[in-house]
Amino acid sequence: MSVVPASYPSTRWRRAKVGLFRAFTILALAFVIGPALWIIGGVVVKAVPGWRWNVLTTLSQGTSGGLENAIVGTLLLMLGVTVVAGSIGILTGIYLAEIAPPTRRGRSSGAVVRVVIDVLSGFPSIVLGYVGYVALVVGLHWGYSFLPAVLILSLMVIPYIAKATESALHQVPTSYREGAEALGMSLGYGLRKVVVRSALPGIVTGLLLALAIAGGETAPLLYTAGASNTLPSIAPLHHPVAYLTYYVWTDWNQPMASAHVVSYDASLILIVMVLTLLVVSRVIVARTQRHSESAR
């Protein structure tokens, strides 16, 4: 004979609450996944039937032709952003999480840097684009070109990378730092070999998000990279750079069907690029994390 009744009056209510909570989480998930699948599916359905492989290998003629120049341009811009924003953003995050000396009240003195970063991430991208136009393209006489585009895109995504890096480093157990310190590793050596290594998935995720944003950005590029139907020049200044989002945006606004095909092709290529980036980075992270505590 059990002393406890088989079912409390509250049991049903508790189960209902759990069920409700579960339903809400599934709904929230659907809100995230639904639009993503819808957009990807829509682009694939529109782009694949008219797909020509020579899009990858021929130059654009504006509202028709290929996208080789834009693909190369976007890849170069992403590479530039990886180098500029990646290094500055990751170093900023490391500074905030590990180096900024804590104040007497235990708060990090990196507060100023943090506020600046928040303000920076709050700017609309078109404002940054216009700043780039006024200051770099016109002010420094750089013209529409690679360097101002990379600098402005980097300025835009540095906050994401810095914040992702900082929060990833905060997740690293203190015991790793103490262990490194107690072995007589210098701060920099311990960071490189032990701490940053275990924060890598978070850092890479942040960098990836930043690259996806940069690759998919249009407004600041209109002001800084200009537009071009030729392959990007080696010169970082005075030569406009082509990029995929330009064709997505411009050609969609054209009346011709051929232009719409170009627009969908550019969207599809951009999505494939971002997804590839995602998969490759996951593989890299999985390889570096095979000794992590969570991967036992």
Next chain:
Amino acid sequence: MDEVTRQKATPNEVDRALAHLDPDAGRPSNVVDVRNLSLHFGAKTVISDVTIPFERGTITALIGPTGSGKSTFLRTLNRMNDRVVGFRHEGEVLLDDESIWSSSQDLLTLRRRVGMLFQRPNPFPMSIKDNVVAGVKAHGIAKGRELDVVAETRLREVGLWNAVKDRLNDSPYRLSGGQQQLLCLARALAVGPEVLLLDEPTSALDPLSTEAVENLLRTLVPALTLIVVTHNLGQARRISDRTMFFYEGRLVEHGPTPALFESPRDPDTARYVNGLMG
């Protein structure tokens, strides 16, 4: 060697020859010498006026209730508290007659000479072998093929070699807690420390692992000097040569371990070692 030189050596000559071989010859008999040490965090005094020598090649147990300051004391000896906000010290800690805070003392070298083992095993997120040689690499003590030798030697030293020799490239987190702690010990020993600080090294381990670690610690003296913080009074009695009892930031009593446990002079010590105060 010819016949003439192979004559019987007198005891004095043997002593002199051995003294010549002894790496500690000519060095102060107290490897660590703490003088009038007081430690503060902000306005709070954690340790007041402790003076105590640590004799080379011995195991000293630091016991006392939680909050008595023994862990802070231990972590000061390899300057792990230096970066803590508000930390201040008065007095001196001498390592081989040189202050650990002196400007000629290189912090990284100090920590190589004064190793540390923590309460919870903290292997790094890298392979078992890389864990053992992590410090060796950092200090540039060995490289390339030598690292394999270092790894094997140290893993054998802590009795882990047979258990891990076939999975040196595996994650250390698949090992049991006790094995992880032995791995951390191998890592600490690999850089050739003279003093090893142990902060409750077995409190997260099961009894069998605890026994394995304790047995191992006894084999490390007299080559090393061990200072062990422990809440386990039985452990203090089993492994230590001397015991220090801390209470409310003061070093209340210290002496040879059997004497301190069997005939404590201070009433607080007596209450603590008899389990009347925790």
